[in-house]
Amino acid sequence: MLNKRASPKEISTMINSELIELLHYCHSLKTKHKIDNDDYEICNVMPRIREFKENKERQKTVIFDMDETLIRAEFNFMDKPDFVPDFIISIDGKDVGVKKRPYLEQVLLRLSLIYEIFVFTAGEQYYADKILDILDPDNTIFS
Numbered sequence: 001m002l003n004k005r006a007s008p009k010e011i012s013t014m015i016n017s018e019l020i021e022l023l024h025y026c027h028s029l030k031t032k033h034k035i036d037n038d039d040y041e042i043c044n045v046m047p048r049i050r051e052f053k054e055n056k057e058r059q060k061t062v063i064f065d066m067d068e069t070l071i072r073a074e075f076n077f078m079d080k081p082d083f084v085p086d087f088i089i090s091i092d093g094k095d096v097g098v099k100k101r102p103y104l105e106q107v108l109l110r111l112s113l114i115y116e117i118f119v120f121t122a123g124e125q126y127y128a129d130k131i132l133d134i135l136d137p138d139n140t141i142f143s
Helices: 008-014 017-033 038-055 104-112 125-135
Strands: 060-065 071-074 087-091 094-100 115-120
Touching (some): 087 125, 104 115
Antiparallel strands (some): 087 094
16 A cells, blocks of 8 residues: 655655556557467567567566475375376476466566566476476576
């Protein structure tokens, strides 16, 4: 909630104009093409992400814990009928079921325009690499 005594300068620091610009752009894509398909939006925003990253230096960073924040991984997912993985990776010959959090791609895509995104995990590097390669196959989201 804004304080009635906040100066115009203080208010302007609370508003992220880059995020507003990105949201406006995404909305204009849907309006222009009259499509309610998020996949269409993602495909058309990818060139914009590359352009933004090349031409604009981001000064903010966001760090996500991969496990239980971005994804949920189950080593014994076959024993859990209520766990339906989005994809399966193989680690040391064992299949690992991985479920992405709802709207993960859309959130990461939009955040990557404004923030430099880092991911950490307590897991091994090869485990993280396999998952991040699936989440970000074009290497446009994570730093």
